[in-house]
Amino acid sequence: xxxxxxxxxxxxxxxxxxxxxxxxxxxxxxxxxxxxxxxxxxxxxxxxxxxxxxxxxxxxxxxxxxxxxxxxxxxxxxxxxxxxxxxxxxxxxxxxxxxxxxxxxxxxxxxxxxxxxxxxxxxxxxxxxxxxxxxxxxxxxxxxxxxxxxxxxxxxxxxxxxxxxxxxxxxxxxxxxxxxxxxxxxxxxxxxxxxxxxxxxxxxxxxxxxxxxxxxxxxxxxxxxxxxxxxxxxxxxxxxxxxxxxxxxxxxxxxxxxxxxxxxxxxxxxxxxxxxxxxxxxxxxxxxxxxxxxxxxxxxxxxxxxxxxxxxxxxxxxxxxxxxxxxxxxxxxxxxxxxxxxxxxxxxxxxxxxxxxxxxxxxxxxxxxxxxxxxxxxxxxxxxxxxxxxxxxxxxxxxxxxxxxxxxxxxxxxxxxxxxxxxxxxxxxxxxxxxxxxxxxxxxxxxxxxxxxxxxxxxxxxxxxxxxxxxxxxxxxxxxxxxxxxxxxxxxxxxxxxxxxxxxxxxxxxxxxxxxxxxxxxxxxxxxxxxxxxxxxxxxxxxxxxxxxxxxxxxxxxxxxxxxxxxxxxxx
Numbered sequence: 001x002x003x004x005x006x007x008x009x010x011x012x013x014x015x016x017x018x019x020x021x022x023x024x025x026x027x028x029x030x031x032x033x034x035x036x037x038x039x040x041x042x043x044x045x046x047x048x049x050x051x052x053x054x055x056x057x058x059x060x061x062x063x064x065x066x067x068x069x070x071x072x073x074x075x076x077x078x079x080x081x082x083x084x085x086x087x088x089x090x091x092x093x094x095x096x097x098x099x100x101x102x103x104x105x106x107x108x109x110x111x112x113x114x115x116x117x118x119x120x121x122x123x124x125x126x127x128x129x130x131x132x133x134x135x136x137x138x139x140x141x142x143x144x145x146x147x148x149x150x151x152x153x154x155x156x157x158x159x160x161x162x163x164x165x166x167x168x169x170x171x172x173x174x175x176x177x178x179x180x181x182x183x184x185x186x187x188x189x190x191x192x193x194x195x196x197x198x199x200x201x202x203x204x205x206x207x208x209x210x211x212x213x214x215x216x217x218x219x220x221x222x223x224x225x226x227x228x229x230x231x232x233x234x235x236x237x238x239x240x241x242x243x244x245x246x247x248x249x250x251x252x253x254x255x256x257x258x259x260x261x262x263x264x265x266x267x268x269x270x271x272x273x274x275x276x277x278x279x280x281x282x283x284x285x286x287x288x289x290x291x292x293x294x295x296x297x298x299x300x301x302x303x304x305x306x307x308x309x310x311x312x313x314x315x316x317x318x319x320x321x322x323x324x325x326x327x328x329x330x331x332x333x334x335x336x337x338x339x340x341x342x343x344x345x346x347x348x349x350x351x352x353x354x355x356x357x358x359x360x361x362x363x364x365x366x367x368x369x370x371x372x373x374x375x376x377x378x379x380x381x382x383x384x385x386x387x388x389x390x391x392x393x394x395x396x397x398x399x400x401x402x403x404x405x406x407x408x409x410x411x412x413x414x415x416x417x418x419x420x421x422x423x424x425x426x427x428x429x430x431x432x433x434x435x436x437x438x439x440x441x442x443x444x445x446x447x448x449x450x451x452x453x454x455x456x457x458x459x460x461x462x463x464x465x466x467x468x469x470x471x472x473x474x475x476x477x478x479x480x481x482x483x484x485x486x487x488x489x490x491x492x493x494x495x496x497x498x499x500x501x502x503x504x505x506x507x508x509x510x511x512x513x514x515x516x517x518x519x520x521x522x523x524x525x526x527x528x529x530x531x532x533x534x535x536x537x538x539x540x541x542x543x544x545x546x547x548x549x550x551x552x553x554x555x556x557x558x559x560x561x562x563x564x565x566x567x568x569x570x571x572x
Contacts, residue, residue, distance in 0.1 A: 033116055033117075036117065037117065037120055038122075038124070039122065039124075039125075040122060040125065040134045040137075040138055043113075043117050043120070043138065043141065044138075044141075046109055046112060046113050046117065046141075046145075047113070047141055047144065047145070049106075049109050050106060050109050050110060050113075050144070050145060050148050051148075051217075051218075051296075053102060053103075053105065053106035053109070053148075053152070054106075054148070054151070054296045054429070055099075055102075055155060055296075056296050056298060056427035056429075056502075057427070057502045058298065058309060058310045058313075058407070058425070058427065059309070059310070059313055059326075061080070061081050061082045061096075062080060062081060062082070063075075063077075063080075063313040063314075063323065063325055063326075064080060064081075064082035064325075064326060065326050065500070065502075066502060066505040067326060067499075067500055067502070067504055067505065068082050068326045069082060069085040069086060069505060069518075070504045070505050070508065070517070070518055071329055071331040071332070071504070071517050071518060071520075071521055071522075072328070072329060072331075072332055072495075072499060072500065072504045072505075073326040073327055073328050073329055073332070073400075073404065073500070074326075074327050074329055074399050074400050074521055074523065074541070075325070075326055075327070076317070076323075076324030076325055076326075076327050076396050076397065076398055076399055077323075077324065077395075077396055081096070084096055085549075086518075086543040086544050086545070087544065088544055090549065090553070091553060091571070092553040092554065092555065092556040092559070092567060092571050092572070093556045095552065095553050095554070095555040095556070096552070097159065097552060099155060099156065099159055099552075100156070100160070100554065100555055100558060101555075103152040103153070103155050103156050104152075104156075104166070106148065106149075106152045107149050107152050107153070107166060108166070108169070109145075110145040110146065110148055110149035110152070111145075111149070111166065111167065111168055111169045112169055113141055113142065113145040114142055114145050114146060114149075114168075115168055115169045116169065117141070118141075118142045120138070121135075122134075122135070122138075130210070133208055133209055133210050134210075136202075136207075136208055137208045137210060140201060140202045140208075143197050143200050143201035143202075144201065144218070144219050146193060146196070146197050147193070147194070147197045147201060147219050147223070147224050147227070148219065149167075149193070150189075150190045150193035150194055150197070150227060151227055153165070153186060153189065153190050153193075154190050154227060154230070154231050154234075156186075157183060157186045157187055157190065157231075157234075158234055158506055158510070159551070159552045160551055160552055160554060160568065161182075161183040161186070161240070161551050161568065162180045162181045162182040162183040162184075162185060162186045163180055163181065163186055164178040164179065164180055164181065164562075164565070165178075165181045165185070165186065165189055166178060175562075176561050176562045177562065177563075177564055178562070178564065179564040179565070179566070180564075180565060180566055183235075183240050184235075184240075187231055187232075187234070187235040187240065190227070190228075190231045191228055191231055191232060191235070191255075194224050194225070194227055194228035194231070195228065197224050198221055198224040198225060198228070199221075201219065201220060201221055201224055202218075202220055202221070203220060203221050204220055204221075205217075205218040205220055217283065217294075217295060217296070217297045217426075219294065221262070222259065222262055222263060222266070222293050223293060223294045223430065225255070225258060225259040225262060226259055226293045226294065226430040226435065227430075228255050228259075229252065229255040229256040229258070229259045229435060229438060230430070230434075230435075230438065232248070232251050232252035232255045232256075232442075233249075233252040233256070233438050233441065233442055234506075234510050235248055235252070236248035236249045236251070236252045236442065236445070237510035237511060237512075238510070238511060238512045239509055239510045239511070239512050239550055239551075240510065246445065246446055249442045249443075249445040249446040250442075250446045252438070252442035252446075253439060253442035253443045253446050253456075253457055254456070256435055256438050256439040256442055257439060257456075257457065257459075259293075259435055260432070260435055260436070260439060263293070263432055263435075267290065268290045268291065268293075268432055269290050269291065269432070270291050270432060270433055270436075270467060270468070270471045271287060271288050271290060271291040271471075272287065272471070274361070274362055274365055274471060274472055275365040275406075276288045277291065277292070277428060277431065277433075278406060278407050278408075278409075278428070279409070280409055280423045280424050280425075282295065282426050282428070283295055283297060283424065283426045291431050291432045291433060292426075292428055292430075292431050292432075293429075293430035293431055293432060293435075294428075294429045294430045295426040295427065295428050295429060296426065296427040296429050297424070297425075297426050298424075298425040298426065298427055300422065300425075302421070302422035303422065304424070305424070306422035306423050306424050306425075307422055307423075307425060308321075308412050308414065308421055308422045308423070309425075310407055310408060310425065311375070311408050311409060311412045311414065312414060313325045313326075314326055314403065314404050314407075314408055315375060315403070315408070315414065316368065316374070316382060316384075316390040316397075316398070316403045317390055317391075317394050317395075317396045317397045317398070318383075318388075318389040318390040318394065318397075319375065319378065319390070319414070320414055320415045320416070321414025321415065322414065323396055324396035324397060324398060324403070325403070325404065326404055326500075327398040327399060327400040327401075327402055327403055327404065328366070328367045328400060328402040328403070328404055328499075329400050329402075329521050329522055329523065330400060330401070330522035330523055330524045330538060331517075331521065331522045332366075332367070332495065332496075332499060333363065333367060333369075333402060333524070334522070335492050335495045335496050336359050336360040336362060336363035336496055337359070337360050337474065337492075338351070338358055338359060338360075339358045339359065339360065339361075339473070339474065340358075340475065341474060341475040341478075344359065346536075346538075352536070355536065356369050360472060360474055360496065361472055361473055361474075362472050362496055362497065362499075363496075364405075365405065365406060366404070366405055366406040366496075366499050366500065367402050367403075367404065367405060367406075368382060368402060368403040368404065368405045369382070369384070369401075369402055370382055370383065370384040370385060370388070370401065370526055370534065374403065374405060374410060375408070375410040375411070375412070375413070376410035376411050377410070377411055377413045382403070383528075384397075384398055384401050384402065384403070384526055385526035385527055385528045385534060386525065386526065386527050386528075387528070388526075388528065390403070391526065399523055400522075400523045400524060401523065401524035401525065401526050401536075402524070404500060406499060406500045407500055409423050409425070428501065433467070433468050433471070433497060433498075434498060434501075434503070436464045436465070436467040436468060437464070437465060437468065437490075437493065437494050437497065437498070439459070439461075439464045440461040440462075440464035440465035440490060441461070441490065443457050443459075443460065443461045443464065444461035444483075444486065444487075444490070447461070448483075449461075449483060449486075450462040450465075450477065450481050450483070450486040451479060451480065451481075461486070461490075462476070462477045462479065462481070462486070463476075465477055465489075465490050465493055468493065468497045469493060472497075477489060477490075491507075491511075491513075494507060509550050512550065514545055514547075514549070514550065515545060515547075518543060518545050519542065519543055519544075519545050520540050520541065520542055520543070521540070521541040521543060522538060522539070522540055522541075523538070523539040523540075523541060524536055524537070524538055524539070525537040525538070525539050546570065547570070548568070548569060548570025548571055551568045551569075552568070553567065553568055553571035554567055554568060554571070
């Protein structure tokens with residue numbers, strides 16, 4: 001959906017501005033409600049606001065992505081706000097996230113739509129030729145709003161656990177006395193809402209036959225199924241399932257299978273070329289959209305909403321307009337196997353002499369390395385070694401030896417004379433590749449082994465987890481793996497396949513394995529020898545971890561406002 005094609009009235013904008021005070025909500029007056037109710041576009045303004053609230057991570061903290069708080073990447077400039085996640089400065093008074101306020105603002109807009117703007121008929125437009133189409137889209141708004149409310153609650157739940165469940169427009173006095181639901185109650189609410197919406201929301205936005213609906217930017221039935229399946233897997237995971245209830249994994253597997261089966265019925269499948277998933281055409285090319293369940297269109301200030309924000313933040317230092325940015329760690333690079341499926345080994349002299357040869361092709365699609373031509377319009381090769389054109393000691397030069405490719409559109413040219421400085425970007429919120437991996441995890445945890453199948457689950461965890469590997473040209477998971485070996489290889493596959501898509505931060509937390517992955521970050525220091533060869537010297541950076549960080553602190557301002565809000569453990 002091209003959000004800029006849905007007009008938002010100035011009155012609606014002014015009215016929504018009152019929602020910015022976190023959980024303090026203000027109701028419309030009668031005149032406002034009557035005015036908004038007059039036209040499709042006025043009510044559509046609320047939907048624009050909802051869709052603009054959907055999260056993405058092209059740099060949640062200035063230029064830094066959440067991955068730079070994990071073993072996925074390291075931000076090239078030290079001393080920024082992203083460091084607070086692991087330097088001891090994180091606290092309830094420095095809560096590090098606007099998610100609480102932004103998600104509750106979005107929830108309030110959803111409640112406004114469902115409480116105040118359902119059942120309208122717009123009689124002034126009955127004679128218009130597209131009236132029936134417009135009404136069909138309008139009648140779908142209540143289901144879209146209900147779905148996105150569930151999605152916003154999921155974003156809150158994965159971050160805070162249980163949160164206050166606000167399901168109708170109400171006064172600030174009532175809202176600010178509402179206690180937290182438990183995490184179980186919150187996840188049950190999300191899943192129940194999805195079950196209520198899935199059979200009523202539009203099957204495909206193109207069914208409206210309106211020009212603005214002919215892409216994947218609007219929620220549909222499969223979007224609802226995707227949220228339900230993801231939420232069920234999170235709820236089954238150790239962070240939210242300390243009792244180890246295997247039935248939750250059963251539910252997650254069923255919901256994920258339902259999604260995969262429905263995608264198959266629609267002709268959806270993994271796209272042939274992994275890198276295409278983040279190309280400029282990933283919102284409209286049928287060969288790519290067949291994998292994308294929902295993509296959040298990002299609008300910048302350029303022509304037609306195009307931007308170069310992620311490129312300018314993450315192109316290498318030494319490239320005009322580049323700022324270094326989020327640099328892949330050696331942890332991530334080492335996770336990419338050899339093409340034969342064996343683990344890369346620095347002690348193998350042959351492999352170490354040419355460390356990026358014969359590796360999983362997804363490495364080259366994700367990480368820019370010394371000697372690569374990157375961005376693609378460049379003529380010179382990257383020099384990430386010390387003293388090189390793109391390395392230390394230049395301020396902002398990579399600390400890890402690498403720059404990120406994935407999500408960047410490498411043909412965007414930031415030079416002053418360039419005619420191609422911006423282009424369209426779409427954040428992939430849900431894609432089929434993720435759900436093959438989610439299915440593998442749920443079925444493995446429920447049935448108890450990688451090769452196990454049942455009448456309900458004829459596809460084994462091993463088969464499902466191999467889907468993304470086969471697409472990349474990598475061998476399938478071997479038959480007969482022990483449980484520990486499969487889990488290690490599965491988590492590695494997830495690390496590689498989903499790199500920089502906003503999953504690593506949450507995956508390691510829901511598994512409660514942060515002490516294994518987040519306490520040490522590996523860098524690679526490169527030096528150029530007089531004969532032109534490169535010496536690779538590993539370096540380890542220690543980061544702080546405390547188990548209280550599995551959940552975020554509720555902002556202290558919210559607790560002061562609502563005395564019934566209990567703080568998460570360890571953050572008082």
